[in-house]
Amino acid sequence: MKLIENQTFDHERALYNITDTTVKGCTFAGPADGESVLKETRNIVIDGCSFSLRYPIWHAKKYELKNSALDDKTRAALWYSDDGLIENTDINGVKALRECVGTVIRGCRIDSPEFGWKTDRTRISDTSITSEYIFLDAKNIEIDRLDFKGKYSFQYVENLTIRNSVLDTKDAFWHAKNVTVTDSVVKGEYLAWFSEGLTLIRCRISGTQPLCYCKGLRLIDCEMTGCDLSFEYSDVEADVRGHIDSVKNPRSGLITADSIGEIIRGDAVTECSGRIVLRE
Numbered sequence: 561m562k563l564i565e566n567q568t569f570d571h572e573r574a575l576y577n578i579t580d581t582t583v584k585g586c587t588f589a590g591p592a593d594g595e596s597v598l599k600e601t602r603n604i605v606i607d608g609c610s611f612s613l614r615y616p617i618w619h620a621k622k623y624e625l626k627n628s629a630l631d632d633k634t635r636a637a638l639w640y641s642d643d644g645l646i647e648n649t650d651i652n653g654v655k656a657l658r659e660c661v662g663t664v665i666r667g668c669r670i671d672s673p674e675f676g677w678k679t680d681r682t683r684i685s686d687t688s689i690t691s692e693y694i695f696l697d698a699k700n701i702e703i704d705r706l707d708f709k710g711k712y713s714f715q716y717v718e719n720l721t722i723r724n725s726v727l728d729t730k731d732a733f734w735h736a737k738n739v740t741v742t743d744s745v746v747k748g749e750y751l752a753w754f755s756e757g758l759t760l761i762r763c764r765i766s767g768t769q770p771l772c773y774c775k776g777l778r779l780i781d782c783e784m785t786g787c788d789l790s791f792e793y794s795d796v797e798a799d800v801r802g803h804i805d806s807v808k809n810p811r812s813g814l815i816t817a818d819s820i821g822e823i824i825r826g827d828a829v830t831e832c833s834g835r836i837v838l839r840e
Contacts, residue, residue, distance in 0.1 A: 566586065568586065570588070575601070576600060581604050582607065596616070602622060610631075618640055623641065635653050639660070640660065657676045658676070660682075667685075679698045680698065684704070688706070694714065696716060698717050710729055711730050714736055722739075722742070724744065731751075732746065733751065734754055743763070748766075757775070759778045763783075768788055774794040783801050789807075794834075795834075801818065807822075
């Protein structure tokens with residue numbers, strides 16, 4: 561591996577098309593305000609660098625980005641880049657990750673609206689993310705130990721697993737397909753409307769009007785707090801431990817809980833035959 565160390569770059573395409581190179585302790589900032597400093601790279605390691613320029617890592621193949629910092633001027637940092645490892649790095653620019661394939665993210669702190677759109681095969685662990693829209697229209701995502709804050713999360717995703725995480729969100733999983741969430745906290749309004757094949761296992765769920773218009777919905781040993789008007793027009797098999805504030809017009813399936821404040825039937829726009837059973 562070639563080495564580029566302790567230098568400052570600010571002109572456009574400063575390290576364009578470099579290959580088999582370690583870039584260490586470098587700064588990408590300055591008056592020239594150049595874009596695309598590491599575009600079209602192959603087999604590079606970026607270690608201990610700081611970024612304050614737009615579009616720095618595009619069309620990269622087989623890269624590592626670690627122990628680094630990308631500030632809020634680093635717009636659209638990683639696009640169209642494949643087989644990447646991002647580790648122990650702070651990312652703060654908007655639209656940070658888009659249309660990337662095979663990205664591993666570990667031990668990072670990310671604040672980026674519109675993060676992860678249209679990505680494929682992303683794996684995340686031990687990371688905190690704040691994002692207005694996270695992983696819109698993405699697929700094949702594995703998440704473990706994520707601390708997430710933001711609205712409109714995981715909409716239109718396919719093939720997603722989440723474990724041991726805290727999701728402080730709203731309108732999560734809308735139109736999502738084949739999602740499994742295990743041993744996690746899910747807080748927020750209007751959870752998972754129009755989803756297909758959503759499974760929640762040992763989760764703590766809170767927020768108004770959750771899990772409506774769902775197909776193939778399963779809850780296994782979950783808790784629901786502050787959840788009113790739940791399951792409207794959903795095909796659902798739910799085993800809930802504790803209380804549900806209210807359940808309204810489940811379309812089909814079986815809902816079992818220890819207690820339910822109100823069961824609402826009637827005024828439905830379609831036939832609703834879902835069964836509701838109180839555990840003795």
